[in-house]
Amino acid sequence: xxxxVKQTLAAGVVLAALxxxxxxTRDHAAxxxxxxxxxxxxxxxxxxxxxxxxxxPVLDPQDVYAADRPxxxxxVVKDFPSRVYVPNTESDTVSVIDPKTYRxxxxxxxxxxxxHVVPSWDMKTLWVNNNRGHTLTPxxxxxGKAGKPVDVHDPYNLYFTPNGKYAxxxxxxxxxLVFRDPHTMERKKTVPVTCYxxxxxxFSLDGRYFIVSCEFSGELLKVDTEKMKVVGQQKLPFRGAMxxxxxxxxxxxxxxxxxxxxxxxxxxxGDKFDKPRLIPTGKGTHGLYVSRDSREMYxxxxxxxxxxxxxxxxxxxxxxxxxxxGGSPDMGGVSADGKVLWLSGRYNAEVYAxxxxxxxxxxxxxVGSGPHGLAVYPQPGRxxxxxxxxxx
Numbered sequence: 001x002x003x004x005v006k007q008t009l010a011a012g013v014v015l016a017a018l019x020x021x022x023x024x025t026r027d028h029a030a031x032x033x034x035x036x037x038x039x040x041x042x043x044x045x046x047x048x049x050x051x052x053x054x055x056x057p058v059l060d061p062q063d064v065y066a067a068d069r070p071x072x073x074x075x076v077v078k079d080f081p082s083r084v085y086v087p088n089t090e091s092d093t094v095s096v097i098d099p100k101t102y103r104x105x106x107x108x109x110x111x112x113x114x115x116h117v118v119p120s121w122d123m124k125t126l127w128v129n130n131n132r133g134h135t136l137t138p139x140x141x142x143x144g145k146a147g148k149p150v151d152v153h154d155p156y157n158l159y160f161t162p163n164g165k166y167a168x169x170x171x172x173x174x175x176x177l178v179f180r181d182p183h184t185m186e187r188k189k190t191v192p193v194t195c196y197x198x199x200x201x202x203f204s205l206d207g208r209y210f211i212v213s214c215e216f217s218g219e220l221l222k223v224d225t226e227k228m229k230v231v232g233q234q235k236l237p238f239r240g241a242m243x244x245x246x247x248x249x250x251x252x253x254x255x256x257x258x259x260x261x262x263x264x265x266x267x268x269x270g271d272k273f274d275k276p277r278l279i280p281t282g283k284g285t286h287g288l289y290v291s292r293d294s295r296e297m298y299x300x301x302x303x304x305x306x307x308x309x310x311x312x313x314x315x316x317x318x319x320x321x322x323x324x325x326g327g328s329p330d331m332g333g334v335s336a337d338g339k340v341l342w343l344s345g346r347y348n349a350e351v352y353a354x355x356x357x358x359x360x361x362x363x364x365x366x367v368g369s370g371p372h373g374l375a376v377y378p379q380p381g382r383x384x385x386x387x388x389x390x391x392x
Contacts, residue, residue, distance in 0.1 A: 088368025116373025205252030292338030
């Protein structure tokens, strides 16, 4: 009897030991015991994206912005000082702000009517788009010094193809998309368009096409990146539509287009280029900026001094932040750590710093007249698609 009890207890100890081995964490379990664990199905493999030839591979097919996580700076920019560059359209200057002190540390004189400060594809240069001066002024973000202006006609805005092969100038009044050498800005191909006021754009997940907004005629274009050809065009279904900023959703399935006259965002399937639906966000909807975790998008409503927060998963606006004393929040970007949203105050000659966790205004800084396409630099990412900083 005693022998039977002892044998039973011994068997129990062995079984307990085997069970304990089977429940160890994956990092500590011995190889010979892995067979005792329940089989866990492997996660489905993500289908690789066949991107534009020469384009860096897509890191995550479910998240266009996977490379933009907080403080994940490229070796190219990690030693650049953190600055906020503000083009003042009516002062013909760029105000340079130290984001730690909220103070202007330098004022750079540039050409007539600077509209946007645009990071180059290789992230080594900031290009100031002097729209009416018909030049681009290069700024070295390592030193903060401006170089010799380059002659470029009607550079309202500037983008770069995802493979870095071309710069794309949004020649708004010329009614052209001009493909240029991304370094010398030599003209390579001019694409005339029939819409009026090409101004903002964003590229598809695979980089093979981009969607362009036409501000003055209320239209959208779809452009084949490799062929450098307009392959789609549609009029927005709102009388007096005035589309502005364009952003793709993290999963690459939808494009959002801000419309300052329709007071909201248009949402459409870029692949199908179908009829868009309008989502109200606020008066004078203008700029669109994705959070560092790809969960939300900050929408500046220039006409009412507010910022709407769009939740991608919930497919709706979940918060609205009001600037104290109002304002005219326009274009800008998110800090490298994701904690601060910086926006220019177009009609108030000021810049706003807003806490992305609470919506609290952290600073209100006086700058030159008509501040517009503000760029926060550096930002995380592997390469720049242009505008005030679209990184992937």
